[in-house]
Amino acid sequence: MDKLFFQLTVFFCFFGGSSVFAKIRLPDLISDKMVLQRNITLDIWGWGDVGEKVTVRFQREHYYTEAGPDGKWTVQLPPQAAGGPYIMEVNEIVIRDILIGDVWLASGQSNMETPIARLTDRYPEINASNNHMIRHFKVPTQNTVESVQGDIPRGGKWHSAVASEVMNWTALAYFYAQEAYDHTKVPVGMLVSSLGGSAIESWISQEHLKEFPDLLVDQEAIDSLKIVGTDRGAGKWNTSDWNDTDWQTTTVPGLWRTQGLDSKGVVYYRRDFDIPPYMDGRHAKLLLGMLIDSDSVFVNGHFVGSTSYQYPPRKYDIPAGVLRAGKNNVTVRLMANNGNGGFVEDKPYKIIGDDMEVDLTGEWRYRVGLDLDEINGYKKRLSNFKAAGSGLYNGMIYPIRNYRMRGAIWYQGETNAGRPQYYQTYLESLIRNWRELYQAPELPFLIVQLPNYLEKSDEPQESGWAEIREAQLKATQEVPNTALAVAYDVGEWNDIHPLNKKDIAHRLFLGARRISYGEKLISSGPIYQDMKIEGDKIALSFTEIGGGLRSRDGALRHFAIAGEDQKFVWADAVIQGNTVIVSNADIKKPIAVRYGWSNNPEDANLENNAGLLASPFRTDDW
Template sequence: MNAKYINRIFLVTLLLFAGVSSQAEVKLPKLVSDGMVLQREKPLNIWGWADPSEAVKVSFKGKTYKTKANAEGQWSVTLPSQQAGGPYSMTINHIQLNDILIGDVWLCSGQSNMELPVRRVMEKYREEIEKDDNPNIRQFKVPMTYNFEQPQTDYKYGSWTKAQKESILDFSAVAYFFAKDLYAKYGVPVGLINSAVGGSPAEAWVSKEGLAQFPYFINEAEKCANDEYRNKTTQSENEARNNWVTTLNANDAGTALWNKENTDDSAWGTITLPGFWEDKGVAPLNGSIWFRKHFEITDNTNLEDAVLRLGCIVDCDSVFVNGTFVGTTSYMYPPRIYNVPKEILRKGSNNVTIRLISYSGKGGLVEDKPYSLTIGRQRIPLAGEWKYKIGAEMPALGSTTFFQYKPIGLYNGMIAPMRNYAVKGVIWYQGESNVGRNKEYEKLFPALISDWRNKLNDPQLPFLYVQLPSFLKATYSPAESGWAELRNVQTAALKLPGTAMAVVTDVGEWNDIHPLNKKTVGHRLSLAAQNIAYGDTQVCYSGPAIKSISINGSKAILTFNTFGDSLKAEDKLRGFAICGADGKYVWAQARIISPDTVEVWADNVASPASVRYAWSDNALSANLFNSQGLPAIPFEIK
C-alpha cells in the first residue's frame, strides 16, 4: 500500500471522526429531556447549544426541522403547536429523547408552602397518595440556585419524574393536588415546573429590569454579586455557628449521658408539655435542655414497630427511646415523626428523651400538635408532665445571611433558564416573607407578575396565586394585623388581567406556618385555572368579594359580588368588625339579608364609618362563604 493511499485513508478517517465529534457537541437544556411535558396548542421552542455554525436537525412526529448554531453556539427551532397526546420520541442530531407528552405545563413558584413536598403531608393524605399512580402528571424540580451577575441559561441538574410510587413524595403537594384536579377534569397530561424556595421574599424572584422602580434592591443585588463579600460573609457566619455548637456540646453536662436508659432523673425538674419553657416557669434561655417522659406499655399490648409523634419542636431535637437514638431534626418547621423499632420497646416502663437545642428566641414544643407513641392501633399520649434539666446555657446564636433571599438572585438562577419553555400559566404561593413590608409589596407583587409575563413573552399569561392563610393565635379584640394588610395587597393585584386568587383563610393553622391542608389549596387553584386559563366561565372560582358599603342609620349595608349563587354561612356570621369616626374597631354582629347583601352593626357604634372582615392574622373563625363553598375575600371598606 503506497504512502499516498495511506494518507488518503487517514484523511477520510480524520474527517469522519471530526464529524462525529462535532455532532457530539450538541447540548440540550435540562428541561428538554426524557419524559418532558410540552405545552399543547402553542408554538414549541426547542433550543440548545452546539459548535458555531453546526447544523442541527430536530425530528418529531414524522417531521424534520433544521437550523444552524449561531456564532455564539446557540440554536433554536420552533415547532408548530400540537394537540395533547403522547408518548412521543424526538431526535436532535445524535440525541434521542423518549417518553415525551404534550399537555399543559404550569410554572409553580413561591416559598415553602409551594415547595413543601407530598411526603410532608402523608400523615393527612396517606391512603389517597398510596393509591395514586399517574404517569401523565410529571414534575421537574428546579434545584435551588441563585446568581447576582446575570440570568442563567440552564439548570445545574434536574429531570422529569412521574407521579408514581416513591417519586410522588417529592412533588410539591399544592402543585400535585392542583394537577390531579385538572387531569381528572380534562384528561390532559400535566407538567409541573417546581421552582420554589422556602423563606424567599418576592424581590428574589424579579429580574433586574423588573426591579427598576426599586433601586435599593438593585444596589443590594450588586453588593451580593461580589464573590469576596459573599464568601467572607458565609465563612464568618459558618465559623460562628460551628464555634457555637462546639461550645454548646462541650459545656452540655448531659452529652452522651442523659440520653442513656438508666439515667437517674429523680432530681430533675418537672414541666407540663407541650409549650415553650419560658411560658412554663423556666427562665428564658438559649442552649440545650433535656426532657424525659416515662410511659407504660401494658402487658396485653402486642409489641410491634411504633411511630413516635412529637408535634413540632423549636428549634433542633435529638430523640431517644429507652436510650436508643430514633431521630433528629435540625430546624423548627417539619413535624417530628420518628419510627421506633419494636426491639427497643418493652412491656412495662419505657421512656423517651429529647435533647432540645434553642438557637435564639423561645424554645419548646409547639402546642396543639400530636404528641404520642402509636403501637398498632394503640395510642399512648405523651402530653402532660415531663422531667427536664438544663444541659448548657448559651448566648443567642447570631443571624445567618441567606443569599438566596437577596434581590434578583432566584430569578437569575431558577426562572431565567426556563424562559424559552412554553407554559400554560403560573401558580404562586408566597407572601409570608414580605409581611411587614406591605406598602412595598403593593408595587412589588404586580411588578413580579408583569416581569414574568414580559420575560416569558406572554403578556396574557394566567397568573394564579394563593392568599396568605390564617396563622398565629386568635385575638380577643379587633387589632391591626400585618398578615391582613398583606392579604389586602394581594387582593389588590386582582386588578391585573388574567389573575385569580385562592382564598385559604379557612384552612390555615394557628400554630403552623405550613398548614397541612394542601389539597384544598390545590383544588381552589384548579378552579381558578379552569375559569381563567381554560375558559370554563361557568366554573365558580372565587368566594364573595366586597362591592360597596352604604350606611342606614347605625347599620352598614354591604353588597357583594358572590361569584356563586348566593351568600351563605353555616352558623351565625363571625369575623366582622366595625368602627365609627374614631377608628376604633369592635366586633360586630352581622346577618345575611339578601343573596348578595350583609347587614353589619354594633350596639356601641351609632354611626358606622368602616367595616372589616377577616381582618386578623388568624381569621379561622370568619365564616362567610358563597353557596359553592368558597370563602369570602377578607376586606376593609369605608
C-alpha cells in the same frame, strides 16, 4: 492495502470534516419524561461548538439549525396536539417518554415546595399513586443578584406520579396536577421553581424594581469589582519577560506613604539585575531585609519563597538552574492591608553568590495589583447587596424563559408579612415581568391567598397577614387574567406549613378553569364591592355572590365595625338579600367595617351559594 485505503477514505469522508463527535448540550429541562405545552410554538434549545450543526427529529419531521457565535442554538417546533409518549432525537441525544399537554409554573416560598412525603399520613393514597400522565420538575436553587443566568444548575429531573417516583414531588404541585388531569384528561407538567423563606422581591427583575431604589443593585459597581476585585497581576506580572516599561518607578528601601503611594492591598515590584557568566545556573541567596507585610518572591519567574507577616528576615534560596548569565529579574508581590507597606530601611537587599554580590537597592518599577480602598469603595455602593431583589429571578426564572407553559400558580407572602405596604405593587410588577419574559401577555396567574396562622385574637387586631391578603386580592382586581384562591379556613394556627394542600389545589384550579380554559363557572367567593352607611348600621354589597350569600355555619362571624374614633370592635352581621348589614349597639355613627381582618380568621364564615368563602377585606385605609 486497497481495502484499508478504502476504509480510511470512507471514515474521513463521513467523520473527518464534520462535527459528528462534537457534543451538544441540552438543558436538564429538555430530557426524558418532559411535558411540552400543547397548541403553541415550542423552543428546543441548547449549546454547542460555534457553527455546530444541530438536527432535531420529532414526530417524523426534521428541524435544522447551527450554534451561533455564542455557542447557543434554538429550534422551533410547530404547535403540537396533546398526546404521547413520544421520542425526540437531537443529534446523537435521544429523549424518551415525552408527553404533550399543559405545563404550569409553580413558584413561591416554602408552602410551594413542601415535599409530598410530609402529607402521606393525611393522604395515604399518595403511596399508591399511579398516574404516569402527570410529571414534575423541581428547579435546583440558584440565587444570584449579580446578573441573569443562562441556565439552571444541573441536577433537575422530570418525575412521573407513579409510586416509585412520587416522593420526588412537591405537595401542592401534585394535587394541582391531579385536579388538572382529572378535568382535562391531557398530560400535565408541573415546573416548580420555589425557595423556602424567599421574599417576593427576589423573584422580580431589576428592570421591574426601578421604583424601589433600595432593592436595586449597582451593576456598575458589580462589573467594576469583577475587574478590580481580583489581583490583576496574578500569574502574569511575576513572569521574567513581562513588559514593565510603562510601570512607575520608586526607590528601595522605602515605605509607601513616604514615597507617595496611597494604597492598601497588593503592589508588585520588579527589578532587573545582571549576573556574571561564572554564576550561570549556580545557587545563590536572596536577602530582602524586612518587608511590610506579606510577600511572595520570584526570580526569573520561579517562585523562591514567601513570608506571611512583617518581622521575619527574608532570606530565600535561589535554586541552581534559575540564574542565567546576563540579565535576570526579581519580582516581589507585596501585600499590606494597613496602607503603609514597603521595604524597611537599614536592612540588606541583595543577592549573594560565590564571590559575587548584587546590590538591589535603588530604582525599582511597581504597579498596584489590588487596591483595597478602591474595592471597599465599590463594596460600599453594594451595601444593600444581601437585601437587593432579583436573585431568584436571575437564577431560577430567567433561565427557563424558553420553556412554554399554560400558566403560573403562586404561593408566597409569609416572608413579606412584616412589611406588607408594598406587596400589591410587587405582585403586580412580578406578573407583568413574567408575562413579558415568557412572551405571554395574558399568561394566567393564579394566587394562593395566605391561610390562617398564629393564635386567634380575642379582639380585632392590626395584622400584616391581613394586609398581605388584601394586597393579593387587590392585585387580582387590577391585573387581568388572574385568580385568587381563598385559604383562611385550611391553615394551622401553630404551623406555617399547613398540610391541606388538596383543597388549595382545587380552588386554584377553579380559577384556571375560568381564566385559562374559558369555562363559565363561579370560581371565587364573595368580593367586597361597596358600603353604604344607614344610620347606625353599614350595608355591604358584593360581587361574585354565586346565586346568593350565606353563612357556612350559624351566625356570621369575624365582622368588626368602627366609629369616628377609628377603634374596631366586634360586630353583629346579618344577610339581607345580597347585602350584609353590620352593626354594634355601642357604635351610633359607624364609618368602617372589616371582615376576616386578623392573622387567624379561621372562624370567618361568609360564603356564596357555591360554597366559596368571601375574601377578607376592609372598607377603611387606616
